[in-house]
Amino acid sequence: MNVISFIIGIVLVISAIVAIEAKKLITSVVMLSLSSLLAVVSFVLLKAPDVAITEASVGAGFTTAIFLLTLKRLGRGKSE
Amino acid sequence: MNPVWLIALPLGLAFLGIFAGKFSKVFLWISSIINVTLSFFIFNGNGIESYIIGGWAPPYGINLVVNDITRLFLLTINIIFLLALMTTSAEVIKKPEKNSIAFMLSLAAVNGILLTGDLFNLFVFLEISAVAAYIMASSGTEAVSKLASFKYLILGSIASSFYLLGVVVIYASTGTLNMADVVSKVTSMNPDVLLVAGLLMIVGLGVETKLFPFNGWAPDVYANASGRSSTILASVLPIAMISAFLRIIVFMINSGKLNELTIILGVITAVVGEILAFSQKRMKKMLAYSSIAQAGIILTMIGIGSSKSLIGASMLVLNNGFGKLLLFSVASQIMLVVGSDNIDDISGIGRKSPLLSLLFGAGALTIAGMPLFFGFRSKLYIISATIDKSAWIPAIILITAAIEATYYFRWLFNLVKPYAKLSEKRTPIPFGLALAGLIAVFIIIIFGILPQSSLDFFNKIGDLSVQLGNSPMGVM
């Protein structure tokens, strides 16, 4: 079990770093939702299903939706 | 009288306000007035009372703790909130119904911060008051208020995450979230863990109390928020945040190293605040830096932690509350009339409305600590409280008081300076500002004149702090 959690942890930290260092905003938002989803998996491994469902729907789902909507409204100004 | 009404009433009315249209402004006034009357009832209780929530006794459930410090601060906060509503009632803001909801929830959160006896519950109330403060900060008309609010939001959110980390570290070590329970277990905690948890909490609360390295957000937010928002942000919120800092860092954790860190950071905050306030060209920016300086002095007193210094700190907190209420209300009125609060544009305005300059004068004099005003008594008390501790703290307080006096007098003289361009005819100020302002002036003068013995509710704080120092804070 801790091999899986080790791998997830590594990929989690890497996706977080890429989310911050990414050149384009869309990449950083996608990597943020990837790290949220990986967090959901590690919540399941930590035997916390309530938190996993909440993180999946509220944390990963809704946050990514808002970020994409914001980028859509920002994008019209061709900032990137 | 169950103090939970102080929180539940504004909360319920705020929820109703979302679809009540223009009634939500009325709800705001109703909840503020009822809160003031409720806090009068609560004020004349005594001893330490604990009101449980949800039927579960602490440390398993959440309880509201009412002791002498809470009673005094509750009464002050609700009175200042009502006065702030009155002084800024003439201001017209965009979408007033939704802004009234923000003010109602800020009132509920501020009362919650003072009352709650549970660490995580304090985190939730800090978050509510922080989000309400972000909305208030972004209520300004210029674009810079949105940017200032964004910076405040980022700093505030990472700070509350640090505070949450501190709470969780304490939970993992002691197994409980109730403040009183933690006090009894702190002595048997691993000192390094306690130090790190305390550091995290000082960072978390330091942003809200405008402690030195974390107060970069305050000047822009205070200077660019709308009149009512900046008045409430500057006069009401500091009281709650400083009381939270006092209960958590000094009463609960109470580690020598952290108290010394608070003293050092407090002194730096005071000195930096005064120096920067001295050179400001805009009134609201000057007032913001002056608030930072006042917070610095208060936090230094809290860091010292002796019963006399805590009495001095609570006197200064009250004095700062009423003083900033007056000063920010006047600054907002000037912004309404003149459209700018730059020192050159407003010189001589005071001659056109003498009452305005009277209110500004009273606020300035009490903050600067001039005789006959409450500020003088608190500064005197503080200096006598810290003389025996060490010589350089009173020296710094005197220096900051001197700097304060100079720039406040400079602004006051600039306000009343004869200025040919402006016509001599009087411009009347709104009735709400006049009435509430005079009430505040009356309070700070009465507190200034009354003999020390009659201010017993302050002395009660002194012996309470001694009693709390060594026994669990609030009912277990």
Add this chain to the structure above:
Amino acid sequence: MIQYFSVMLIAVGIYGLLSQKNLVKLVVSLNIAELGVNLFIVSLGYVAEGKIPILSPIVNSSSMNFVDPLPQALVLTAIVIGVAVTALALSLVLKVKESYGTIELDEIRGDNS
């Protein structure tokens, strides 16, 4: 092991907050820091052979060995607060973009008079 990764996440979030100049990136770093904090809190409640804290026909008695439910309840609240603050932050970013035309901190000529 997950505890060390969650603290790493918080550190990466702090690094992002201190080094990034794009407003949206700042909000992303804030979310990563909060994700790390939430992961750390839940990891504090983990008990080695503990079961999921829900009574069911299989896990039917309260005397069994459970994982600590309190940190999970705290994290439920922290996640939703994080989303609420993120929504507010992004709407502020939109307003800043609307009036300043850019979301890069160094391009915004803040009037720091």
Add this chain to the structure above:
Amino acid sequence: MKKVVAAIIAFLFFVMFVSILNSDSKSLMGIPKFGEVNLAERVSSRYISKSVSEDAGEIIYGETNNAESGSANMVTSIVVNYRSFDTLGEVTVLFIATTGVAILIGGGKRQRLAISVNPILKISARIIVALLLVFGVYVFTHGHLTPGGGFPGGTIIAASTLLMLVVEDDKRVSKLLKFLEGSMGFLYVVIGIAGLIITGSFLQNFLPTGTIGNLFSAGIAPVVYSIIGLKVGAELSGLLDDFFAEEEEK
């Protein structure tokens, strides 16, 4: 250069924080090693055994009657029963944030989508929205039995609104949602006050808690979670609608 300083500060934080992990010892309390948590020392041992006010002995699924909190899901019993005040505060945070977003970017006419939506997508979207709504309602009504609760349930309802907003070009969220959001919040406070009046303390449970595992067990827990679910659903839908609004021309 700024990145290097930031990295150093982040690393210092990491070292400082890691130094206090697994610092628990017999004499001094500290953070226990990952997994080796002694629940008896913690407050939550009483939440698990549901014996905070009086010792309830062993709780058996499906058999124990009128237990203290009555919900099979212990996390829900904490969120909605033992520490319900936190959840009320947290619902307020979401409420004030939604109001803030409405102040900042609300109003304005609806934003036109760049692409024209294929009719097949429109029809299938309606079916999916219906399914999503049913699933969302299921999640928050069974909050006290299965994982999930008011917040994920509400978000799933908001997801169905998002689907409608994306698919339909002119769809606007109705004003009814504002009414639903406000009344649900007010209902939560009224339940709190009812608890204060009926049983003596704010937000106290005043309904019988039935046998653990049934749908109608756990006193006010399912009621409160349904209120939260509807409120969060209405709020987040309104919030999404604000994100679709066009900026008002200055």
